[in-house]
Amino acid sequence: MPHYFDPPPAAPDPRREVAVCFGERVFHCVTAGGVFARDGLDEGTRVFCQALPPLLGRVLELGVGWGAMAVCLLGQSIDYTGIEVNERAAELARENLARNKLSGEVITADAMTFVAEQPYDWVVTNPPIRAGNAVVHALFATAHRALGPGGRFAFVVRKQQGAESLTKLAKNLFGNAERIAREGGYWVVVCNK
Numbered sequence: 001m002p003h004y005f006d007p008p009p010a011a012p013d014p015r016r017e018v019a020v021c022f023g024e025r026v027f028h029c030v031t032a033g034g035v036f037a038r039d040g041l042d043e044g045t046r047v048f049c050q051a052l053p054p055l056l057g058r059v060l061e062l063g064v065g066w067g068a069m070a071v072c073l074l075g076q077s078i079d080y081t082g083i084e085v086n087e088r089a090a091e092l093a094r095e096n097l098a099r100n101k102l103s104g105e106v107i108t109a110d111a112m113t114f115v116a117e118q119p120y121d122w123v124v125t126n127p128p129i130r131a132g133n134a135v136v137h138a139l140f141a142t143a144h145r146a147l148g149p150g151g152r153f154a155f156v157v158r159k160q161q162g163a164e165s166l167t168k169l170a171k172n173l174f175g176n177a178e179r180i181a182r183e184g185g186y187w188v189v190v191c192n193k
Contacts, residue, residue, distance in 0.1 A: 013033055014033050016030065016031055016039075017030055020068060022041070022049060027071040029066065029071065029096040030096065032092060034089075035089040036065045043184060043186065044157075047186045047188060048124075048156035051181030051188040054076060055121075055124075057078065058078070058118070058121050060081050061082040061083070062083055062143060064093045065089050065126075067092065067106070070096070070097060071097070080105070081107065082106045083110075083111040112138035112139060113142070115145070119146065119148025120148065121147075125143065127140075127155055137169060140155075144173050148193070154188065154191075163189075167189050174191035176191055177189050177190075
């Protein structure tokens with residue numbers, strides 16, 4: 001059965017417009033079937049973006065979806081790159097950045113095997129938990145590889161979807177992991193490389 005994290009989504013493509021309200025800004029975006037959170041900004045991404053400290057430098061997002069996190073984060077002065085395996089979602093993310101006059105690059109690729117040409121200062125993700133442990137663990141390994149020394153990795157996950165085990169995985173990989181927020185069952189965790 002196809003999922004939103006599959007490369008070519010099989011679901012129909014009924015497009016819809018959504019407003020993303022974040023802070024004092026409103027972004028006008030489009031979503032479609034076959035992508036994660038097609039009805040608008042999901043609660044995990046909202047909690048995540050509100051909890052993150054200000055981001056600086058080069059930022060990599062693993063699993064961009066239709067660009068919800070990107071539009072929220074690009075209110076900051078960052079050099080943004082997003083990776084998305086779902087071709088429809090990547091196309092929507094590019095469109096949503098353009099229609100909101102935000103600059104960043106969205107690459108259609110498998111984030112599990114992505115190799116950064118230059119190190120990033122931040123890697124962020126709302127990982128596709130339903131894709132399974134192997135996929136999520138591979139994304140965490142990609143984050144570790146993509147960061148330069150002193151870089152930071154941040155992720156959001158619901159407690160009942162494995163927050164404790166993923167925090168432990170991150171701590172084993174990075175040597176540290178700090179939960180910086182907990183709201184509505186979501187944990188926001190940051191690691192330093």
